[in-house]
Amino acid sequence: MSFYESLGFLVFGSRLRRLSEAFLADVNKIYASHDLSFDAAWFPVFYILSRQETVSIRDISDELGISHSAVSQLVSSLQQKGFIKTATADDDARKKVVAFTTKGKKLQQQVQPVWDALQQAMGALVQEGKHSKTILTAISEIEQGLQNESVFNRVQTILHHK
Template structure:
């Protein structure tokens, strides 16, 4: 196992496959030892049918946690061997049910001694082992059901990428990237509107000089995200979170989340009590991000944007 000792836990899939292959190879020989003509992969289906006499393929797949196509293929193989039979459901003629044949019932009886001996052998290994594999597998299955390995790795990637994101204050040199990033995403989903041009063509006059702020996200020194706080004077909200745009090149690098968090912290530092935003529900990643940050949907109010169909607020107190 020198290779796995060297490469470590990142090769868990390969190591588990090797263990599975070894156990499966032994299982095939064990069936021969007891003069039972069966493939190891059939066992979950076969055992499920010994416990409940009739099941549809869908019911079998659900019972043993396999896919429908996988169980369907196993049933086809067992039908050829004569271990199972397929009949119409007596209560619902539209359904086919699978059950053990007479030959299958004989195999079931012959399996009893084998299962006793296999269980005893597994117990012996468990007694000799320092770590309880069976309990550990159950734990891992539970934990991966709560959050998959893919999702965990995705989160770790975002964390690592996020460490390379730098949030800075807007400078005049960022005017072009502020405009281009916003025009890019707006044009992709909607049509540029008059209020867009006001903010993007003159961010200094429209946003900054009126008490607002703009932050820029750098990744590897390149500006890949922007977000603004626009000062509001409606007596209800202090700022509007607006003009947040992230380059497609930054996808999956946690830039949007870090940028939004930073702009919220900026609002807090200015003593803001409430932030308002407008969006559209077709922008699902953005809406999910706002919910994650604590924004809640509010009743609609007059808006200059035709594309707006959802309005949200964040209480900072």
């Protein structure tokens, strides 16, 4: 049993971070090996825009469950690279919407086969383990549990009852 396995939930976050970092490093290596100037961090915005012609920053924020500010920073970065453009929404002058530029749409079409292959590879990977088949369900359940009550509150409750 490894050090991390032996500590159970005390290092849960560290194990998830290590897993995420390894996964994202491999994904970025895949893009680079196919001469695609794409970063895994761009995926959520690119994916959403690949499914909708235009989308508001607020809608991206809501869909991803991250702050409006974080989405705005990512959108600004992608805009500076020439992949997306912003405009004022037709129905609300206060709302900013984003869309692909021609350059961005071309890049999205180039990375789509990688996304498809990644989906297949990950599907095969989770079939290899006895318990890994349910990892996405388990993660969803933990996310829901954390929405119901944070780890902070859970620990505080336990400490206050001792």
